Amino acid sequence: MRKIRTPYLLLLPGFAFLFTFFILPIINLAQTSTQTKIAGGDTGQYEQTLRFANYIDAFVENKEQFGRSFLYAVLATVLALAIAYPLAYAIAFKSGKYKNVLLVLVVAPFFTSFLLRTIAWKQILGEEGFLVPTLRTLGIISESTTLTSTSFAVVMGMTYNFLPFMTLPLFASIDRIDPRTLEASGDLYANGITTFRKVTLPLSMPGVVAGTLLTFIPAAGDYVNAAILGNPNTKMLGNVIESRYFKIVDYPTAAALSFTLMAAILILVTLYIRKAGTEELV
Amino acid sequence: MSQKIKDATIPTIPTGARIQRWFGRNLIRIYAVIAFTYLFIPVAYTFAFSFNDSGKSNLIWKGFTLRNWQNPCGAPEVCSALGNSIKIGFLATFFATILGTMIAFAIGRHKFKGRSTSNLLIFLPMATPEIVMGASLLSLFLVFKINPGFWPTVIAHIVFCISFVVVTVKARIASLDPRLEQAAMDLYANEFETFRRVTLPLVAPGIAGAALLAFSLSFDDFIITNFNSGTLTTFPKFIYVSAARGIPAQANVIGSAMFFLALIIVIVGQLVNRRRVR
Numbered sequence: 001m002r003k004i005r006t007p008y009l010l011l012l013p014g015f016a017f018l019f020t021f022f023i024l025p026i027i028n029l030a031q032t033s034t035q036t037k038i039a040g041g042d043t044g045q046y047e048q049t050l051r052f053a054n055y056i057d058a059f060v061e062n063k064e065q066f067g068r069s070f071l072y073a074v075l076a077t078v079l080a081l082a083i084a085y086p087l088a089y090a091i092a093f094k095s096g097k098y099k100n101v102l103l104v105l106v107v108a109p110f111f112t113s114f115l116l117r118t119i120a121w122k123q124i125l126g127e128e129g130f131l132v133p134t135l136r137t138l139g140i141i142s143e144s145t146t147l148t149s150t151s152f153a154v155v156m157g158m159t160y161n162f163l164p165f166m167t168l169p170l171f172a173s174i175d176r177i178d179p180r181t182l183e184a185s186g187d188l189y190a191n192g193i194t195t196f197r198k199v200t201l202p203l204s205m206p207g208v209v210a211g212t213l214l215t216f217i218p219a220a221g222d223y224v225n226a227a228i229l230g231n232p233n234t235k236m237l238g239n240v241i242e243s244r245y246f247k248i249v250d251y252p253t254a255a256a257l258s259f260t261l262m263a264a265i266l267i268l269v270t271l272y273i274r275k276a277g278t279e280e281l282v
Numbered sequence: 283m284s285q286k287i288k289d290a291t292i293p294t295i296p297t298g299a300r301i302q303r304w305f306g307r308n309l310i311r312i313y314a315v316i317a318f319t320y321l322f323i324p325v326a327y328t329f330a331f332s333f334n335d336s337g338k339s340n341l342i343w344k345g346f347t348l349r350n351w352q353n354p355c356g357a358p359e360v361c362s363a364l365g366n367s368i369k370i371g372f373l374a375t376f377f378a379t380i381l382g383t384m385i386a387f388a389i390g391r392h393k394f395k396g397r398s399t400s401n402l403l404i405f406l407p408m409a410t411p412e413i414v415m416g417a418s419l420l421s422l423f424l425v426f427k428i429n430p431g432f433w434p435t436v437i438a439h440i441v442f443c444i445s446f447v448v449v450t451v452k453a454r455i456a457s458l459d460p461r462l463e464q465a466a467m468d469l470y471a472n473e474f475e476t477f478r479r480v481t482l483p484l485v486a487p488g489i490a491g492a493a494l495l496a497f498s499l500s501f502d503d504f505i506i507t508n509f510n511s512g513t514l515t516t517f518p519k520f521i522y523v524s525a526a527r528g529i530p531a532q533a534n535v536i537g538s539a540m541f542f543l544a545l546i547i548v549i550v551g552q553l554v555n556r557r558r559v560r
Contacts, residue, residue, distance in 0.1 A: 007392035011400060014381035014444060021441045022407055025418035032421055083317050090314035104548050105318060109325050111544035114502055115521040116537040119529065120324035120331075128342050163321065192302040213409075221411020224504060228525065238413045238505075245417055245509070255421065258414040269409060 033255035046252055058256040062240050069237040069261070072151070072226075073219035076158035080166040080215050081208070083159070088170035088207070089200075093179065106167050114161055118228050121157055122148055125229075153229035154236075158219050165214040173207030174200070209276045213269060220265055237261055325541060332534035339528025350531040354539070357530035363520035364536055367501055370432070370516065374439035374500040379493045381440070382447025383485075389448070390455035407445045415442060416509030423510065430512035438510045439503060443496040450495060454488025487555065498544070 034054055035046040059066065091102045109117065123129055125147035135141045147153055177200065185195040201208075223238025237257060244254035331340055335347035355361035389400055407415065419438050423430060462484065466476040504518040511519065521533055 004394070007388040007394040007397075010384040010388035010392075014385040014448075015400070015403065017381055018403060018407070018441065018444065021419060021422070021437055022410075022415070025415075025422040026410075028422050028425060029414070029418040083320070086310050086313045087317040090310045094311055094314070100552060102314075102318075104545070104552075106321070108541065108545055108548075109321050110498055110502065112325050112328055112537040112541045113518055113521060115504060115518050115525075116328050116529075116533065117324035119521065119525055120327040123341060124323065124327055160320070160324070191299060217409055217411060221413045222505075223413065224522075238411070241413050241417060242508075245420070251421065254417060258417050262410060262414045265411065266409060 029255045029258060032251050033259050035252045051252075054252050054256045055260060058253045059260060061253075062237065062257060065235050065237045065240050066260075068234070069220050070264070072155050072158060072234075072236060073216050073222075075155045076162060076219045077166075077212050077216045079155070079159040080163050081212060084163055084166040084170050084211065085208075088167050088174050091167075091171055092175040092177075103171065106164050106171075110164060115224065115228075118157055118161065118225060121153070121160065122228055125153055148229060149231040149234075151230065151234045154226050154234050157225040157229045158222060161222075161225065162215040162219055165218070166211040169210035169214065170204065170207040173204045173210075177203045205276060209273065213272070217265055217269070221261060325538075328534050329538045329541075332531055332538050334531050334534075336531055340531045340534065341528060350535045354532050354535045357532040359515060359520060360517075360530060360532045360536065363515040363517045366432070366514060367517040370436050370439060370507075371497045371500040373436045374443055375493050375497040377436075378440045378443035378447050378496045379489060382444045382492065382496075383451050383489055385444070386448045386451035386455060390452045404445050404448050407442055408449075412442070412503075412505040413509075416506035419506070420509045430510045431514050432511075434510045434512075435507055435514065435516070438506045439500040442503070442506060443499055446495055446499060447492040450492035451485065451488045454485050454491075458484055490551075494547075501540075 031048065032046070034048065034050045034052055036049045036051050036054075038045045038047050087106075091099060091106070095102050124131055126132070127146065127148075132141070132147055136143060141147075181199055181203070182195055185199045190198065221238050223236055223242050226234050226236045226239055241254050241257050241261075244250045244257070331343070332350055333346050333348065334340055334343055335345040335349070336342070350356065385400070385404065388394075389397060389404070416438065419434070419441070420430060423434050428434060458481070463476055463480055466480045467473075471479065502518060504522060507516050507519060508522070515523070517533075517536065521529055524530065524533070
């Protein structure tokens with residue numbers, strides 16, 4: 001009898017907490033999303049009218065930012081994967097006794113506040129930085145081209161910020177690959193590319209799935225990179241939600257947008273996991 | 283002569299394969315160096331500009347000074363913001379580690395009805411964008427007429443830290459050899475003693491890692507904090523707010539100091555671990 005109860009007793013405090021401060025707020029958010037302004041009421045006063053058209057209005061009004069959020073998040077995820085995969089591979093197979101040191105170095109930038117690093121990028125890419133004048137002198141970019149306040153800077157900043165989230169799970173699954181399987185593939189006359197395509201990549205798939213999710217999800221909801229490195233034309237959904245909450249005090253629209261964002265992410269993630277064929281996620 | 287020997291030793295490997303081998307052996311190392319450079323450019327920049335003899339705004343290099351390091355609290359509000367971040371970080375880490383470890387043991391050690399639902403409930407907060415989590419929690423606090431501030435921020439941080447603690451500790455529990463516990467039981471240790479003397483010490487590094495992760499997540503969080511902290515200033519919030527009028531070099535000092543402190547903690551932890559293994 002005691003044994004049956006043990007897991008539930010262990011779960012109780014944590015789940016009670018998560019229910020109160022995670023599930024309830026989400027339910028509450030769903031309620032807020034269908035409210036409308038009280039006629040003649042003050043700013044920020046809303047009543048429940050079950051107006052589901054809020055969702056359509058919110059989407060139509062912000063479809064540009066919506067598309068941009070997902071486009072930027074996909075670009076940042078693909079770029080991060082392209083940078084992190086060889087990096088994780090090098091750490092797992094080519095670093096010898098320095099493996100642990102290099103692994104620490106991947107996480108180390110985390111400890112300098114990510115905002116400081118993002119602002120550092122803004123200054124490095126800025127007009128007063130050393131990069132832009134150098135590139136201009138070399139003729140790589142034209143006199144009128146700027147690097148800050150562009151979508152390039154936003155995507156680069158996002159790629160940078162989420163790179164460790166991509167590298168760590170990739171490393172974890174590549175490190176688990178028995179090097180003898182790669183040797184066996186070579187012995188069976190597979191060349192480097194075939195070995196990678198048929199052995200390394202399939203075996204590291206759980207890491208690819210976990211890494212892309214850990215990058216894509218926060219990237220899609222991010223607004224800090226767009227706020228610091230972008231311009232008004234690179235605004236993402238996060239920026240809209242933030243300003244609806246704090247500047248315009250339009251809670252229903254903010255809630256509807258939040259909910260749409262979350263639903264879109266969950267649908268994409270589910271489809272992606274199905275396609276990638278890995279059920280074991282966390 | 284030497285040409286002949288070369289031809290004799292590797293006649294079977296075509297040039298293409300040789301280039302590919304070289305690619306496999308060296309290019310990936312060069313690539314890793316470039317990737318690390320990319321990772322560390324802003325860190326180095328932040329460190330360098332902590333020595334900048336700037337006034338209020340730390341935008342342009344004006345000259346070398348140690349003054350910022352001698353007086354890290356010189357800029358208004360920067361140290362009270364740091365203090366708030368540390369306090370919130372410790373409280374959130376403490377509660378999230380306890381709650382998360384309990385959940386990890388339940389899921390990792392027991393088979394029970396609702397186990398997959400539990401896994402889903404742990405995964406959901408990680409799949410929720412920070413802005414949605416922050417905004418929804420703020421709405422809840424507003425409904426109950428709780429003003430955003432210190433404790434709402436602590437609660438918000440516990441929410442997003444729990445899942446990461448569960449995942450980290452669960453991975454450690456899964457990697458344990460069950461025979462060690464069986465051996466303890468065979469030696470007449472009761473369940474509680476087995477847990478205290480065998481299981482817990484073996485899982486401890488995982489719990490420590492989870493706590494470190496939780497603290498760094500909490501310390502660096504901006505989006506959720508921004509929604510739930512009201513007028514309270516944390517270190518990331520201080521940076522974001524002062525970005526418009528120029529960040530004082532003292533913020534760079536604190537950012538760099540945190541970097542080196544964390545590096546030292548990790549290296550010492552590794553050394554201690556290595557000694558234990560020996």
